[in-house]
Structures are given as structure tokens and as C-alpha cells.
Amino acid sequence: xxxxxGPAAGAVDExxxxxxxxxxxxRGDPAARGLCDDAAFLPARPxxxxxxxxxxxxxxxxxxxxxxxxxxxRKLLRVNLSDLAAKGAAPVGALLAAAFPRDxxxxxxxxxxxxxxxxxxxxxxxxxxGDTVATPGPLTLSLTALGRVPAGQGLERRGAxxxxxxxxxxxxxxxxxxxxxxxxxxxxxxxxDVAFLADRYRLPQPRVALxxxxxxxxxxxxxxxxxxxxxxxxxxRVSGVGARVEAARVPLSPPARRALAGGMVTLADLLCGxxxxxxxxAAPAGAVAALAAAGDPPLTRIGTIVAxxxxxxxxxxxxxxxxxxxxxxxxxxxx
Amino acid sequence: xxxxxGPAAGAVDExxxxxxxxxxxxRGDPAARGLCDDAAFLPARPxxxxxxxxxxxxxxxxxxxxxxxxxxxRKLLRVNLSDLAAKGAAPVGALLAAAFPRDxxxxxxxxxxxxxxxxxxxxxxxxxxGDTVATPGPLTLSLTALGRVPAGQGLERRGAxxxxxxxxxxxxxxxxxxxxxxxxxxxxxxxxDVAFLADRYRLPQPRVALxxxxxxxxxxxxxxxxxxxxxxxxxxRVSGVGARVEAARVPLSPPARRALAGGMVTLADLLCGxxxxxxxxAAPAGAVAALAAAGDPPLTRIGTIVAxxxxxxxxxxxxxxxxxxxxxxxxxxxx
Numbered sequence: 001x002x003x004x005x006g007p008a009a010g011a012v013d014e015x016x017x018x019x020x021x022x023x024x025x026x027r028g029d030p031a032a033r034g035l036c037d038d039a040a041f042l043p044a045r046p047x048x049x050x051x052x053x054x055x056x057x058x059x060x061x062x063x064x065x066x067x068x069x070x071x072x073x074r075k076l077l078r079v080n081l082s083d084l085a086a087k088g089a090a091p092v093g094a095l096l097a098a099a100f101p102r103d104x105x106x107x108x109x110x111x112x113x114x115x116x117x118x119x120x121x122x123x124x125x126x127x128x129x130g131d132t133v134a135t136p137g138p139l140t141l142s143l144t145a146l147g148r149v150p151a152g153q154g155l156e157r158r159g160a161x162x163x164x165x166x167x168x169x170x171x172x173x174x175x176x177x178x179x180x181x182x183x184x185x186x187x188x189x190x191x192x193d194v195a196f197l198a199d200r201y202r203l204p205q206p207r208v209a210l211x212x213x214x215x216x217x218x219x220x221x222x223x224x225x226x227x228x229x230x231x232x233x234x235x236x237r238v239s240g241v242g243a244r245v246e247a248a249r250v251p252l253s254p255p256a257r258r259a260l261a262g263g264m265v266t267l268a269d270l271l272c273g274x275x276x277x278x279x280x281x282a283a284p285a286g287a288v289a290a291l292a293a294a295g296d297p298p299l300t301r302i303g304t305i306v307a308x309x310x311x312x313x314x315x316x317x318x319x320x321x322x323x324x325x326x327x328x329x330x331x332x333x334x335x
Numbered sequence: 336x337x338x339x340x341g342p343a344a345g346a347v348d349e350x351x352x353x354x355x356x357x358x359x360x361x362r363g364d365p366a367a368r369g370l371c372d373d374a375a376f377l378p379a380r381p382x383x384x385x386x387x388x389x390x391x392x393x394x395x396x397x398x399x400x401x402x403x404x405x406x407x408x409r410k411l412l413r414v415n416l417s418d419l420a421a422k423g424a425a426p427v428g429a430l431l432a433a434a435f436p437r438d439x440x441x442x443x444x445x446x447x448x449x450x451x452x453x454x455x456x457x458x459x460x461x462x463x464x465g466d467t468v469a470t471p472g473p474l475t476l477s478l479t480a481l482g483r484v485p486a487g488q489g490l491e492r493r494g495a496x497x498x499x500x501x502x503x504x505x506x507x508x509x510x511x512x513x514x515x516x517x518x519x520x521x522x523x524x525x526x527x528d529v530a531f532l533a534d535r536y537r538l539p540q541p542r543v544a545l546x547x548x549x550x551x552x553x554x555x556x557x558x559x560x561x562x563x564x565x566x567x568x569x570x571x572r573v574s575g576v577g578a579r580v581e582a583a584r585v586p587l588s589p590p591a592r593r594a595l596a597g598g599m600v601t602l603a604d605l606l607c608g609x610x611x612x613x614x615x616x617a618a619p620a621g622a623v624a625a626l627a628a629a630g631d632p633p634l635t636r637i638g639t640i641v642a643x644x645x646x647x648x649x650x651x652x653x654x655x656x657x658x659x660x661x662x663x664x665x666x667x668x669x670x
Contacts, residue, residue, distance in 0.1 A: 040387045154376045
């Protein structure tokens with residue numbers, strides 16, 4: 001764990017704080033060196049590839065600034081574990097880079113570290129290192145997650161072939177609805193549904209058990225973070241294929257179905273909304289039938305990979321549905 | 336490379352931008368998968384440990400918001416390479432997490448990517464992956480750097496022993512003076528000195544060649560980012576030793592000597608200022624004599640590791656100098 005320079009202010013000493021709050025999160029892994037150093041030393045595992053992924057999150061953009069700190073930490077870890085799962089990788093550990101607002105309180109930091117520690121323990125992972133700095137801006141976090149796959153067996157976005165079946169885990173659209181639920185924008189929905197959806201937004205369930213099971217079965221995989229349609233578009237583009245999604249097959253949770261039936265959301269919103277953190281994958285016919293039959297997690301075939309390019313979403317009559325937006329595209333600059 | 340969700344605005348499409356600007360920075364390394372995916376796959380190198388370090392930087396805290404974007408990118412990489420060098424590690428690659436302000440211009444991004452690309456090429460490294468998001472706050476960057484050392488041979492902060500010689504590379508105090516130079520706060524200094532010091536602040540020279548040479552010679556090592564006295568304090572604390580620094584031995588650059596002679600800075604400021612990115616290491620008597628004699632980079636013995644605890648800095652008469660501050664301690668929160 002490292003700490004960069006910057007003006008001192010206030011009363012809590014960061015070095016003590018890190019020692020107290022974050023060092024236990026190494027969970028005794030010798031690679032972390034107890035966070036006494038500013039680097040981790042990971043022994044080679046011959047026959048395995050190390051998988052590396054990083055995700056950044058900003059308060060007010062990727063989570064609500066007043067979200068509970070433990071949930072922010074847990075979501076940060078989980079979105080990265082979702083990336084690893086999409087590669088077929090088993091997680092190994094994480095490094096945290098955190099820019100904390102200067103007015104953050106010790107209680108907030110304690111809750112943040114406790115949440116991170118809770119999920120590291122739940123997924124049996126060490127914190128391997130990190131860096132904490134102060135920022136005059138919003139809380140800004142990034143986490144680098146490490147995983148491993150047998151050499152050459154990692155799943156990628158490329159690799160989908162025409163004729164492949166297109167599958168998703170879990171249910172689609174809950175994340176985007178959940179953001180609205182968390183913001184109190186779904187007053188007509190029952191409280192239990194609001195709570196379910198908000199939880200789906202705040203605390204994704206990374207498919208860590210499913211990911212490794214897809215190795216040797218799926219030809220291409222990714223996790224759905226920016227919306228089904230947009231992410232499928234990425235997968236198709238790098239695979240050099242197109243996809244046809246049957247809208248009626250896309251699995252929706254009961255609360256999402258009720259929101260849709262109540263006119264609170266459009267199907268396009270659900271298909272293009274972000275933050276689902278389910279796995280999307282393409283597999284040759286029959287390759288995942290046994291996995292799907294096992295039903296844990298639920299897997300649903302939503303369409304087919306086709307020759308060509310682009311994603312089309314069709315209704316039960318085969319008519320292409322207009323999508324009002326292609327999922328979030330969040331970073332655009334002025335010309 | 337990954338991109339998270341957030342509201343779309345403006346005219347530059349991030350996905351095209353990333354493809355255009357960052358994909359070439361992979362420099363053809365297959366581990367990066369051309370940034371088509373959101374993860375890198377690094378083959379195992381049996382017999383080597385992977386060294387991982389992460390550093391975060393925030394505009395207005397770790398660099399000036401109007402610093403040239405290419406220099407910001409290069410400093411971000413270099414401070415991490417400095418960490419790897421301190422471990423005795425050879426660098427392998429980097430992952431970038433960047434939160435760009437929404438009003439960043441394409442020209443700024445191009446210059447940033449060009450600077451990063453320039454230094455990746457200079458150090459012969461690939462960009463392995465990353466994540467770019469938008470922020471309503473200041474530019475916030477973190478970079479995870481990967482290196483490798485022969486198994487078990489990595490250098491750490493712990494490992495200094497009483498009687499060890501204490502050494503530093505290069506010159507000390509230029510970074511802190513350089514910040515003042517860059518801010519125009521050294522008007523009495525000659526323009527060439529101001530330029531030298533500002534460059535030392537903006538563009539550290541990580542000791543990538545020296546680091547691996549210290550393996551098997553130094554018992555403990557770290558890079559000086561928070562100030563010599565404070566960083567030496569860390570090294571002593573985790574090693575369970577103390578240190579005695581002879582102030583007159585501490586190497587100062589000619590511009591720093593002139594600033595000191597002109598009363599523009601105190602010796603305490605130089606010994607406690609941050610951003611030097613030189614290596615500090617403890618080694619048994621004679622162990623680095625040949626390296627030091629080679630003189631590239633310059634190595635200077637500044638003192639001795641002693642039994643006990645704490646860092647004392649003494650003048651030529653052996654009198655302990657009072658230090659007005661123990662180096663930057665940047666992150667403190669209100670109680």
C-alpha cells in the first residue's frame with residue numbers, strides 16, 4: 001500500500017488508517033507483504049495465464065455519492081470479479097487505488113474497508129496492494145483484479161461464430177431499473193420490487209462460479225456492464241459477426257416484468273440499460289445444454305450469432321424492434 | 336480496455352477514441368489482445384515472481400491541472416516504474432484507469448496518449464489494458480504496473496540491518512523545489528535552474544536500470560516519493576531499525592545548492608520534500624562499492640542503519656538537526 005504526497009489536514013493519520021483498516025484485508029497472503037511495501041510479489045504458476053482487469057468508478061457517475069460505503073466497496077470489487085468471470089478466470093486478488101474526498105470521515109472509511117473486507121472474505125481473496133490519495137473532487141476508485149486460467153484457455157469477446165447460440169445468465173435490465181429504484185424514481189412499484197431492483201444495482205452478483213465452467217464450452221464471452229445490446233455489439237464487432245436477439249426470450253426478473261407491464265420502463269430501456277453484470281456468451285449448438293439444465297445460475301438462450309454485422313432485436317413475429325439508444329456511451333468530449 | 340456507463344454528451348466517441356489512441360500503445364503485445372477485450376492474459380514465466388504496484392494521481396494534488404498532458408501521462412507511468420525499480424524488478428507492462436473531466440478536448444487526449452505512448456516505447460513496454468470513464472471532478476489517474484523478478488529475489492522495504500550503509504541514487508530535494516519552480520515561486524533563481532527543477536518535478540527519471548542491479552546487493556530498498564526523511568522512516572519502521580543520516584553527505588543538484596545558498600529553501604525542505612523518485616537503499620558494507628564506482632547513475636552514501644528506531648539527521652559536528660516536518664502526510668480526515 002502506498003500513499004502519495006499532498007497537503008496534510010485534519011486529524012486522522014492515513015498511515016495508521018491504512019495499517020488498521022486495510023492491512024487485515026490481505027488475509028495473510030504473503031504476496032501482499034502485509035501492505036508494508038508498495039508492491040505485491042506473486043509467484044508464477046506454471047501452466048496458468050494471469051488475467052488482469054481494471055475498472056474505475058466515480059461517485060455520482062457509477063454509484064450514488066450517498067450510497068452506503070460498504071456497498072460501494074463491494075460493488076467495486078464485484079464489477080471486476082464479473083470481468084474475470086467473463087474470461088473464464090478464477091479470481092486471485094485485487095489492488096485498490098482510491099482517491100478519497102478530503103472531508104471523508106473515519107466512520108465512512110471504516111465502513112468502506114469493512115465492506116471490501118467482507119467481500120474479499122466471501123470470495124476468498126486477498127487485497128494485494130494499493131494506493132490511497134486525497135482528492136478535492138468526488139470519490140474516485142479503481143480496482144485491478146487478478147485471476148488465472150489454464151494457459152490459453154481464457155475466454156474472450158472474439159471467437160463467436162455464425163450459428164452459435166447466444167446465451168445470458170440471470171436476468172437482464174435490473175441494473176438500469178435499479179438505479180431508478182435507488183433514486184426513488186419508481187414510486188408506483190411495490191416496495192419489495194423497489195428494494196430488489198435497487199439491490200441489483202448496488203450489489204451485483206458476479207458469476208464467478210459460472211465463468212470457469214464456460215471454458216471449453218463458450219466460444220466468446222463478456223459481462224454485461226453497459227447494456228445487453230451495446231455489449232453484444234462489442235462482442236459481434238471483435239468477432240466479425242452479427243447477432244439476432246429474440247426479445248421475448250430475454251429473461252426479465254419478476255419486478256422488471258411488473259415495471260414493464262406498468263409502463264414504467266420500455267423494453268428498449270431494459271435491453272440497453274447498464275449495470276447488469278450478467279454473463280453474455282456465444283456457444284456452439286448444444287455446448288451448454290447440460291449447464292443450462294443444471295439451472296444454477298439460470299441460463300437463457302436469447303438468440304443466435306449470424307453472419308454479417310450488427311445486432312438486431314426481433315419480436316415474436318420476427319419484426320425488428322427499433323432501439324432508441326445503443327446503450328450508454330459515456331465518454332464524449334467537445335470537438 | 337473497458338468503458339463504463341455514464342451519460343453521453345459532446346461529439347467524440349470514446350470507443351473510437353480508445354481504438355484510435357490507446358490500441359497502438361499495446362505495441363503488438365498479444366497479452367493485451369489489442370484492447371479489444373477488457374482484460375489482459377499474461378503467460379506464466381516459471382521461476383519469476385510478478386511484481387504489481389499501483390499509483391494514483393489527481394490533478395491539482397499530484398500534478399498541476401495545466402501541466403502538459405503528455406508530461407502528465409509520462410509522469411504517471413514513471414512513478415510506477417520507479418516503484419518497480421525499487422523492488423529490483425524489470426517492468427513488463429501497465430494498465431491504465433483514467434477518469435477524464437467531461438470537458439477534456441480531443442487534442443488534450445491525443446497529447447496524453449502520445450506522451451504515454453512515447454514513454455511506453457522508451458521503456459519498451461506494452462499497455463496491457465485499462466478503463467476510461469468520465470468524471471465531473473478533476474482528472475484522476477491510476478496506473479497498475481507489472482514487473483518481474485527472479486523468484487524470491489524481489490527487494491523490499493524490510494530487510495535493513497544495523498550497520499548497513501544507507502545509499503541514495505541521483506540528487507535529493509529537486510522534486511519539491513521543482514514544484515515551486517513550476518509554480519513560478521522561485522523568481523530569484525536563474526531561468527536554467529528553474530527549468531531544470533521544474534523538469535525534475537514534471538518528468539521523474541525512474542531508476543529502471545539500477546533497480547535490478549541492486550538484487551543480491553541491497554538488503555532493503557524503496558523509492559523516494561514522499562520525501563527522504565519520511566520514506567526512510569517507513570523503511571526503518573518495517574525493518575525494525577533506525578537510521579542516521581549525515582546531512583552534508585546528502586547529494587544536492589547544483590540548482591538545489593544555489594536555491595539553498597540563496598535562502599530560497601531550507602535543508603529540511605529538501606530532505607523532507609516529495610517527488611524525487613530516486614532509490615533509497617540499505618546494503619551491507621562494501622556491497623555496492625563497485626556499483627557506486629561505476630557512477631551511472633550516481634550513488635551516494637548518506638548514512639548508516641543503526642539499532643533502535645527513528646531517523647536522525649546530523650550535521651558535520653554530529654548535532655541532530657531539527658526537521659520541521661516529517662515529509663508530506665497527505666491524507667488526513669476530520670475526526
